[in-house]
Amino acid sequence: MSKNSATRERYYFVDVLNIVSSFAVVALHVSLGVFSPSMDASWVKSVAFQAAAIFAVPVFFMISGMNLLGYRERYSTTHFFLNRFRRVGVSLLAGSLLFYFLYSTFPAYFYSANLIASSSGVIDFVIRLLGNRINDTYWFLYSILYLYLVTPLFSLAINDRRLMRYLICLSCFASVIVPFCKTFLPIDDLGINQLFSLTRFNSICAFYYLLGGYIGRYRTFLDDISAPLCAVGYFVCTCAMIIWGLTSNGYFSGCVAEGYNSYPISISSPLCVAQSLFLLHLLKKEEIKLRALxxxxxxxxxxxxxxxxxxxxxxxxxxxxxxxxxxxxxxxxxxxxxxxxxxxxxxxxxxxxxxxxxxxxxxxxxxxxxxxxxxxxxx
Structure with missing residues (x-):
């Protein structure tokens, strides 16, 4: 990708990533039966769906970072705020209004819509909108809006490779490595939370956002790996998450857990980080072929x-x-x-x-x- 460009070139692999990730989001939500572990084959299929598609939101965050962290080379911060908040803010408001209206008017037609229908009103809508209690799958939009607020700060680091590496390592440590250690080691949560309470650096969203900006600007070691190997990497990570997810929920021991342990197949899982990176670089390597279509x-x-x-x-x-x-x-x-x-x-x-x-x-x-x-x- 161009390192300094007044106008951003269109990359077709980013379009394909958008398509694949939107499909994956649907896959995640049609397999919500995963949260009720059982010995049935249908539950195993739900686990497989989750593992294969968990990259969806990480890739969306990385695409946003790729597109936006270099915004200063194209337009002003005022233009950035107006453009991004108009696009995402209006989408969030319009989507929330649609859901609220349908849930309030036809509560019998949608799962758990009666919770909104029983207390519908203007004030209730505003309270639910501010708390993401209309359609909780919109959490991504709330997260990206907050990331927009700190983008002018992050964008100052995009041209400093070493600083970007430091920011990525810091956010990776706080949002990937620490949760991993807390899962397997008897670490005091209070102490950890006090040590790593800076919101934007213990956020997995910020980690993927910064990582996307770095990938969009600089070469990584994955750029030197062939497309077939990237595909193998994605497949191996997916299979590992399936096995880990089944094991951690007691499937192989014949006694599944009452509550679903989602960590092995989550956006904070190290395997998800690797899977998302392999997929992004796999499609990035296909840009020349996509341009020839x-x-x-x-x-x-x-x-x-x-x-x-x-x-x-x-x-x-x-x-x-x-x-x-x-x-x-x-x-x-x-x-x-x-x-x-x-x-x-x-x-x-x-x-x-x-x-x-x-x-x-x-x-x-x-x-x-x-x-x-x-x-x-x-x-």
């Missing part, structure tokens, strides 16, 4: 990438759909199996996303045309 295919990739945000915003509505009334037939089709549910929920969500994007483009084109006509008439 026909224009029609590239256009389709751009559309699907643009719809990724909408997939994230609305897919949980389909996941939480309940078998009530006319929706019972749709529910039966979608829930026939986790694989079918994954594909159908993604396809429906991405179709809605593409439709919304198309409508926005049309409205923008009409607005531009009206403005041009008005300018001509004034002349």
């Amino acid at each position: 026909p224009v029609e295919v590239q256009s389709a990739i751009k559309k699907l990438s643009g719809a990724a945000l909408y997939v994230y915003l609305i897919h949980i509505l389909l996941v939480n759909l309940q078998p009530v009334g006319k929706m019972a037939f749709v529910h039966r089709i979608i829930n026939h199996s986790p694989g079918i549910k994954l594909i159908l929920v993604y396809l429906i969500s991405v179709a809605i996303g593409v439709f919304v994007l198309d409508m926005r483009r049309r409205m923008f084109a009409v607005k531009i045309k009206r403005r041009d006509n008005q300018n001509q008439s004034n002349e």
Whole structure:
């Protein structure tokens, strides 16, 4: 990638990462049965889904870091804030309004919607919005908004390779290594929390964000590893997480735990960090091939990438759909199996996303045309 560039070049591998990660987010949410451990094959399948797709949010954070930590080379901090908060803030507000309205109006049609319907109102909406208690899968949006607030500080380090390495190592130690040690060693939580209480450095979100900025600016040792080896790395990490997840929840001992131990397959797991890095570099190495694709295919990739945000915003509505009334037939089709549910929920969500994007483009084109006509008439 270009180290100093006034205009950011489009990278198709980033578009593909957006698509793959949005698909993975759906995979994570159609396999929520993982939180109820059992000896059934369906639970093992849910564990496999979780392990294969846990990279989703880490990759989203890394993409954001790649795109934004060098913003000073393209525009001002004021422009950065206005642009990012308008895009993500409006998406968060619009998505929350949609969920709140549907949950309040049709509580029987969605899982746990009755909790909102029983206390709906303007004040209740504001309180729930501020506390992420409308749709808790939006936690990523809350996290990224806060990261935007500290991006002007992080962006000052992007051109200093050694400083970036220090920041990444610091956040990795606080958000990956310390939780790993706390999981397996009898460490006093109070002491650890007092030592590493700086919010932005014990945040796994900040770690991936900084890591993405570094990868977007500098070469890493993974750049020297071939694409097939990166694919093998992703596969090995995924299999290791599946085995670790099953073992830590008592599957192989024949006595599964009452509560699900999510740490082995989580974004703080060292295996997830490695898996996400292998996947990102695997697709990064395919950039030349992606640039050689026909224009029609590239256009389709751009559309699907643009719809990724909408997939994230609305897919949980389909996941939480309940078998009530006319929706019972749709529910039966979608829930026939986790694989079918994954594909159908993604396809429906991405179709809605593409439709919304198309409508926005049309409205923008009409607005531009009206403005041009008005300018001509004034002349």
